[in-house]
Amino acid sequence: MDAEATVLIQLGRFDEAELLLRQSLQQHPNNRGTLNLLALLLTETGRFESALSVMAGLCESDPDDWEPLCNMACILSNVGRMEEAANLYRKAVPMAPGDPRLRLNHSITMLKSGRMAQGWAEHEWRFGLPGHTSMPxxxxxxxxxxxxxxxxxxxxxxxxxxxxxxxxxxxxxxxxxxxxxxxxxxxxxxxxxxxxxxxxxxxxxxxxxxxxxxxxxxxxxxxxxxSGTPDAMGAPVPYLSADRQKAEMWRQRLQDDRKFRVGLVWAGAARPEDTAALMVDRQRSLPLSALAPLADIEGASFYSLQKDRPAEQIPDFPGELINFMPECHTMDDTAALMVNLDTIVSVDTSAVHLAGGLGKPVIMMDRVNNCWRWLHGRDDTPWYPQMTIVRQTRFSDWSDVVERVKQLLEDAVAAQ
CATH class of the missing domain: 3.40.50 (Rossmann fold)
Incomplete structure (x- = not known):
């Protein structure tokens, strides 16, 4: 049952997975593997307190097992309870100081807490896991x-x-x-x-x-x-640039559009071959239809910067959504189009880094359990000074995010 439930969780079929796990726990109520899967499912569906309760039970039943401590700390870090997460790592790390999974998760909490120098040093433990480098x-x-x-x-x-x-x-x-x-x-x-x-x-x-x-x-x-130098944050923005000839071509093509030009990205790359990335993408992406209120903004024009299958949703936008992305084959092409737009509205994907590195204004629509790099409890970021973060207040609910983005865009149009 656990193997089938794991696949169902990965596919996002949570109701079916939960039914299997609950049935399995009726027969084997203390099975640690099943309880871990249940906590994962609860986390993936935004029931964080329930997931923490399951993990707390696992910690109590075997105080010498560091893994539930680590998993519990990951959940706490995800929802911004940073000091509680740090306290759990203080218990877990001495129990398995050489385990790269534990140490890497610890580093992510430190980085999200803003403890950058320590976090980056701890982050090197990722080399103990496959897929990071084959270099000596x-x-x-x-x-x-x-x-x-x-x-x-x-x-x-x-x-x-x-x-x-x-x-x-x-x-x-x-x-x-x-x-x-x-x-x-x-x-x-x-x-x-x-x-x-x-x-x-x-x-x-x-x-x-x-x-x-x-x-x-x-x-x-x-x-x-x-991390220990005056260049701890690297070169100032902008440190990226667009191809001048390509950018000039787009300038000429867009010169008749006198409106406030907004680039839209509503989904990341799903990468179905990477289970972890697929599960993250399910939470960071939203359907284009959720951005329908933006179409009502007077004085704004909208340009799709979306690639891959989510671009098939373009007909779902109730207003005009101009799509030049079939002509953009590389990030270099996209950068040249981007620099001719006034602002970029995007979910947490590579587009925000491209726009941010180019020095463009960015409004990032972020999930409630955000990535470490955006820290916790902030609507700005030291990485990209012209970025505004608009974060969910309720798990998987983008409605208030879209309303706040709409207000920011209306203010920007009015300020032209």
Whole structure:
């Protein structure tokens, strides 16, 4: 039953999964695996207090098991109860100090709490899990310090996770180059042109064989390397730029639109091959129909910046939603269109990092159990000074978010 329930949870068929789990617990009420699955389901459906109650029972029944402590701390961190989460990690980490799963989750809570220097150091425990780097850790870039001489040294900066992460951490390429390092980026093709224009990138490669290097550094380790320096937040915004010729082409095509131009992104990339990413996307994305109230804004025009299958929802928008995205084949193309818009309204996906890095005003529609990088209880972010965060107040309910976004856009139109 548990295996079937796991698949149903991953597919978002929560009622069926819960029925199976409840039936299983009637037969085996103390099965820890089933109880963990039930807590996961409750979390995925926004019943956080119930999930915490299940995890508390698991903690009480086996005080020597660190995993329910960790899971309970993750839930608390998700809902912003940061000090409670930290207290649980203080108990759990000494119980399994060498477990990378525990230490990585601990790092996420520290980062969400704003304890950046400690959080980035702890975040290196991700290398104990598969899928982060196959490069030798003895040649990982050390922390930047006065005693570290990088002049003339080749530093290979490598793609690690999603496009948004790369766009976010490209801000560290300029200060890395200022150390005298020769910066070689080994990334993904869709970001190649954007990477090439970042100040300090000596060479950009996608595909092929591993080039020669003195040190390597996955993008997500760059903030750890700079955490003790004046460049702890990387280069100031904007650190990304659009292709001038492409941007000029879009300027000319859009010049007759005198309205306030709004770019819309309502869904992230589902990545069905990645279960964790799929489950996150289910919470961060919304149907385009939920943005229908925006169509009533006088003086605004709307441009789709949406890629992939969610773009099929464009007919669901009650007003005109201009769609040039079939002409945008890479992030470089999208960036050129973006710089000709007045503001970007997006869910938490790579588009906010592209727009933020370009220095564009961004309104990010965020879920109630938000990602660590947006900290807790804030409607701004140190990463992108021109971003406003509009967060859910109720799990999976976008209605009040859309109303607040509408008001922000109406104010922006009036201020033109």
């Amino acid at each position: 850790l003895d040649r990982l870039l050390p922390n930047i310090s006065p005693s570290l001489d990088l002049k003339g040294k080749r530093v290979l900066v490598t793609q690690e996770e999603g496009l948004g992460d790369t766009l976010m951490y490209l801000r560290y390429i300029p200060p890395l180059a200022r150390t005298g390092a020769i910066v070689h980026i080994w990334g993904t093709e869709t970001l190649a042109a954007i990477c090439e224009r970042v100040t300090g990138a000596a060479e950009v490669q996608f595909g092929g064989t591993t080039p020669e290097y003195d040190y390597h550094c996955p993008f997500i380790s760059l903030p750890r390397a700079f």
